[in-house]
Amino acid sequence: MKIKCNQNNFLNSILTVQKASSVNTTLPILQGILIEAKNDHLVLTATNLELGIESHMNAEILDTGRVVLPSRLLSEIVRKLPDAEIELEVKDNYIVKLSCLNSVVTIQGLDPEEYPALPQVSDGQKLELNQKMLSEMIRQTIFAVAIDESRPILTGALLEVSGNTVNMVCLDGYRLALRRGRIEKAQKDRSVVIPGKSLAEIAKIINDDNIDITIMVAENHVLFDLGDTRVISRVLEGEYLNYQQIIPSEYKLRVKVDRDILAASIERASLIAREGKNNLIKLNIKEGKMIITSNSEAGQIYEEIPILLEGSELEIAFNARYLSDVLKVVDDQELCLDFNTNVTPCIARPISGDQFTYLLLPVRTFS
Amino acid sequence: MKIKCNQNNFLNSILTVQKASSVNTTLPILQGILIEAKNDHLVLTATNLELGIESHMNAEILDTGRVVLPSRLLSEIVRKLPDAEIELEVKDNYIVKLSCLNSVVTIQGLDPEEYPALPQVSDGQKLELNQKMLSEMIRQTIFAVAIDESRPILTGALLEVSGNTVNMVCLDGYRLALRRGRIEKAQKDRSVVIPGKSLAEIAKIINDDNIDITIMVAENHVLFDLGDTRVISRVLEGEYLNYQQIIPSEYKLRVKVDRDILAASIERASLIAREGKNNLIKLNIKEGKMIITSNSEAGQIYEEIPILLEGSELEIAFNARYLSDVLKVVDDQELCLDFNTNVTPCIARPISGDQFTYLLLPVRTFS
Numbered sequence: 001m002k003i004k005c006n007q008n009n010f011l012n013s014i015l016t017v018q019k020a021s022s023v024n025t026t027l028p029i030l031q032g033i034l035i036e037a038k039n040d041h042l043v044l045t046a047t048n049l050e051l052g053i054e055s056h057m058n059a060e061i062l063d064t065g066r067v068v069l070p071s072r073l074l075s076e077i078v079r080k081l082p083d084a085e086i087e088l089e090v091k092d093n094y095i096v097k098l099s100c101l102n103s104v105v106t107i108q109g110l111d112p113e114e115y116p117a118l119p120q121v122s123d124g125q126k127l128e129l130n131q132k133m134l135s136e137m138i139r140q141t142i143f144a145v146a147i148d149e150s151r152p153i154l155t156g157a158l159l160e161v162s163g164n165t166v167n168m169v170c171l172d173g174y175r176l177a178l179r180r181g182r183i184e185k186a187q188k189d190r191s192v193v194i195p196g197k198s199l200a201e202i203a204k205i206i207n208d209d210n211i212d213i214t215i216m217v218a219e220n221h222v223l224f225d226l227g228d229t230r231v232i233s234r235v236l237e238g239e240y241l242n243y244q245q246i247i248p249s250e251y252k253l254r255v256k257v258d259r260d261i262l263a264a265s266i267e268r269a270s271l272i273a274r275e276g277k278n279n280l281i282k283l284n285i286k287e288g289k290m291i292i293t294s295n296s297e298a299g300q301i302y303e304e305i306p307i308l309l310e311g312s313e314l315e316i317a318f319n320a321r322y323l324s325d326v327l328k329v330v331d332d333q334e335l336c337l338d339f340n341t342n343v344t345p346c347i348a349r350p351i352s353g354d355q356f357t358y359l360l361l362p363v364r365t366f367s
Numbered sequence: 368m369k370i371k372c373n374q375n376n377f378l379n380s381i382l383t384v385q386k387a388s389s390v391n392t393t394l395p396i397l398q399g400i401l402i403e404a405k406n407d408h409l410v411l412t413a414t415n416l417e418l419g420i421e422s423h424m425n426a427e428i429l430d431t432g433r434v435v436l437p438s439r440l441l442s443e444i445v446r447k448l449p450d451a452e453i454e455l456e457v458k459d460n461y462i463v464k465l466s467c468l469n470s471v472v473t474i475q476g477l478d479p480e481e482y483p484a485l486p487q488v489s490d491g492q493k494l495e496l497n498q499k500m501l502s503e504m505i506r507q508t509i510f511a512v513a514i515d516e517s518r519p520i521l522t523g524a525l526l527e528v529s530g531n532t533v534n535m536v537c538l539d540g541y542r543l544a545l546r547r548g549r550i551e552k553a554q555k556d557r558s559v560v561i562p563g564k565s566l567a568e569i570a571k572i573i574n575d576d577n578i579d580i581t582i583m584v585a586e587n588h589v590l591f592d593l594g595d596t597r598v599i600s601r602v603l604e605g606e607y608l609n610y611q612q613i614i615p616s617e618y619k620l621r622v623k624v625d626r627d628i629l630a631a632s633i634e635r636a637s638l639i640a641r642e643g644k645n646n647l648i649k650l651n652i653k654e655g656k657m658i659i660t661s662n663s664e665a666g667q668i669y670e671e672i673p674i675l676l677e678g679s680e681l682e683i684a685f686n687a688r689y690l691s692d693v694l695k696v697v698d699d700q701e702l703c704l705d706f707n708t709n710v711t712p713c714i715a716r717p718i719s720g721d722q723f724t725y726l727l728l729p730v731r732t733f734s
Contacts, residue, residue, distance in 0.1 A: 080635045107666035268447045299474035
């Protein structure tokens with residue numbers, strides 16, 4: 001194998017696929033990147049067996065072939081090379097010679113035959129999604145994915161298509177995040193649960209361009225096709241929770257509040273709350289104002305913010321982080337908080353429309 | 368004690384003195400900031416017993432008094448408050464009430480009587496130094512200060528004044544960094560050894576303004592007076608090494624090289640070198656070019672860069688980090704590297720003038 005390519009293009013491809021390469025693994029080959037010189041272009045591949053990323057790039061192919069190179073060292077070296085032409089040549093025993101202007105680097109590579117092939121995802125159902133919208137959907141839900149592995153299905157995000165609607169749902173037993181999107185062409189109903197870790201890496205690769213990404217759902221895998229880059233993730237097996245039935249359809253009181261004002265108060269209250277056991281903040285909802293308080297060993301805080309209240313007054317307590325996580329990702333200037341009692345969930349939703357629904361379980365502290 | 372002050376001014380003073388407050392300490396009071404309301408202004412003080420910082424700021428004093436508040440919590444809360452007027456009032460049992468617009472925070476303070484007083488440094492010798500120059504002198508030498516405590520005096524930087532010259536010197540047994548500065552008024556000879564850690568914090572406080580800072584050297588302490596901010600550091604006792612005698616006065620070969628080109632090559636070579644035992648890179652100095660190589664388990668690197676050589680050829684090896692540390696702080700576009708043999712020190716100096724002198728011990732690898 002012998003190729004010539006541009007340093008900057010090569011670096012971009014390496015950094016893209018590197019997101020799937022393993023740092024700590026008992027299989028050293030998975031710390032590597034598979035580099036394949038095809039007839040007319042170069043393909044870089046990395047996988048941690050759950051997530052695989054493939055990047056296709058232009059290169060002058062002098063000799064086809066394949067080799068595996070250590071991901072971290074390769075990216076660091078290519079990053080430090082000047083923006084000029086790189087020649088990459090595989091010698092005996094997978095030794096790779098990289099030349100660029102007056103630098104020659106020789107790296108020990110690994111046998112490409114040992115590198116696991118990415119699963120073929122070719123005959124699944126296709127779905128076209130706007131990249132920018134997908135990126136937002138991930139950002140606005142993924143924080144609620146379960147970290148705890150006790151219910152593995154909840155470590156994934158549900159991607160659910162029905163007619164012209166696409167939903168992304170994450171929930172961890174204490175809170176739920178639902179983001180709705182629209183698709184132009186109505187689709188057959190289907191759903192898939194994608195591991196949260198995979199989705200976090202996918203979010204780093206897709207950009208905010210207003211162009212479509214093709215998603216292909218097969219039995220065990222899902223493919224995100226961005227043209228030059230293809231991302232393949234394992235999907236989680238099993239039934240996702242019937243989340244619709246835990247979202248209350250009615251509310252007794254509704255609070256309308258400015259997001260920035262609420263977020264600033266919650267952030268300050270969190271500084272006191274985090275020194276306590278339960279990271280607890282209390283909301284005292286009154287006509288025209290909400291009083292936010294927290295007590296811990298570190299001290300006390302009292303915050304008063306203006307609200308618009310429909311319904312009766314209420315005192316309720318939350319884990320401060322669950323509230324601040326929601327306020328960090330909502331883009332709307334104002335939002336609604338709907339309540340029933342102080343032992344039933346609070347729902348955060350937009351003033352109009354149904355683009356997002358966040359459900360937060362309160363903490364029982366009042367007798 | 369009761370005062371009113373501006374949130375932004377208060378935050379700046381807190382962040383300034385906080386650099387001297389202790390994070391991990393067996394004395395909880397040292398994790399605090401002493402806040403004193405004098406008749407017409409506010410003084411904030413923090414100390415870790417080696418370094419003390421005092422910041423004077425404007426405030427409306429309603430009632431004089433003193434209190435100690437936990438440094439980290441205070442800075443985080445004040446940072447999150449809006450840019451408005453803060454009222455701070457000390458209640459019974461050192462409980463402090465901070466009010467700002469619609470926020471009220473109550474923090475448990477500590478007894479100010481327990482806070483150690485900063486040493487008085489009033490009758491030492493005075494020295495005026497340009498802030499920008501002092502900042503550069505610290506940045507260009509402090510990386511060479513000894514980390515190892517086996518010779519405590521070497522964990523400090525020597526500040527040495529003689530006539531119109533001021534020198535800062537750091538050395539750790541493997542390398543030496545000397546930066547020379549000029550002062551307009553000739554001074555009496557004197558020298559002081561300032562702990563490296565103190566100097567690193569001082570560097571963060573002084574800014575790049577072309578204005579003078581007053582340094583006062585007393586027997587056990589040195590004071591840096593910036594007007595509103597005063598920094599007092601303990602000085603290290605004992606004689607500093609007679610560093611002049613270890614800097615060779617002659618050289619057999621001199622290399623003139625472009626700093627950026629050399630730095631880029633050394634950085635790449637370092638990626639290979641750091642995987643080896645001694646972080647070793649070899650320089651092969653020839654007529655018109657220098658060949659930089661390194662070998663380790665990770666691979667090999669060969670770099671060729673243009674130089675101007677006066678004298679005979681030489682092969683010599685260094686710890687890669689010692690070379691890259693120097694190249695990171697030198698601002699000149701070109702520099703000289705002077706050598707005698709491959710077992711004697713290399714000296715890096717400017718093409719003209721004597722603003723800096725870096726000495727690097729080579730590693731013996733050639734028989």
